[in-house]
Amino acid sequence: MSSRADVVNVPKGAINLRIEPKVRQLIDDAAAMLGKTRTEFMIESAHRQAIEVLLDQRLFELDPDRFGDFVGALDRPPPPGPRLRALMRRTPAWRS
Template identity: 65%
Template sequence: MPKIRSSSSERLESATAAVAERARVSEAKDSINLRIDARTRQLVDEAAAILGKTRTEFMVESARRQAIDVLLDQRLFMLDPELYDAFMHTLDNPPAPGPKLRSLLRRTPAWGK
C-alpha cells in the first residue's frame, strides 16, 4: 500500500471532482424501470409531495445523493510513515474480542425485535 501525503481539503476536492466527473460521463437522459410494492410507492409519493417534487425528481435526487455518499465514503487514508506502520500492524493483528464485544454480538439488534 503506497504512502501518500496530502491535506484533507485536497483529498475532499479530489474525491468530489471524481464523483462529479462520473456524473458528467453521459448528459443524455436514459430510463430506469423499477418494480416496487404499493406501500413503498405510496411512501415515496408522500415524501415527494411534501417537498413539492415529482416522484421521478425525488427518486433521482435521492439515488444520486446516496450514490455520492457511497463513493465518497470509500476513503483514502493519509498517514505519516509511523502511523501507517501502526495502522497496518493493527489491521494485521486485531485484538481478541473481549467480554463486552461478545455480549454485544449476542444481543438481538433493535430492528430485529
C-alpha cells in the first residue's frame, strides 16, 4: 500500500476538457459553495464517481435461485490462465 508521501511525489498529469459555459458556471458555483477551486471540485467529483462505477461492477444482488447458481459457479472456477493471473495482480482503483 502507498504512503501519503509516495502519492505526493508522483508527477501530476493534465486533462483538458471542452465544456459549455453554462456547465462551467454550474461547476464553478458548486465548487465555490464548498470553498473549493474548480480543479479540486472536478477531481474530487470524478474520483468519487469513478469509485462508484467500479464498485457497481463488483457489488450486486441476486434472487435466491440465481444465488445458488452463482455459488455453484464459484465452486467450479475456470483454470487460471494468463489474463486471470494478471487481473488478480492488479491493485483496485480505490486503493491506489
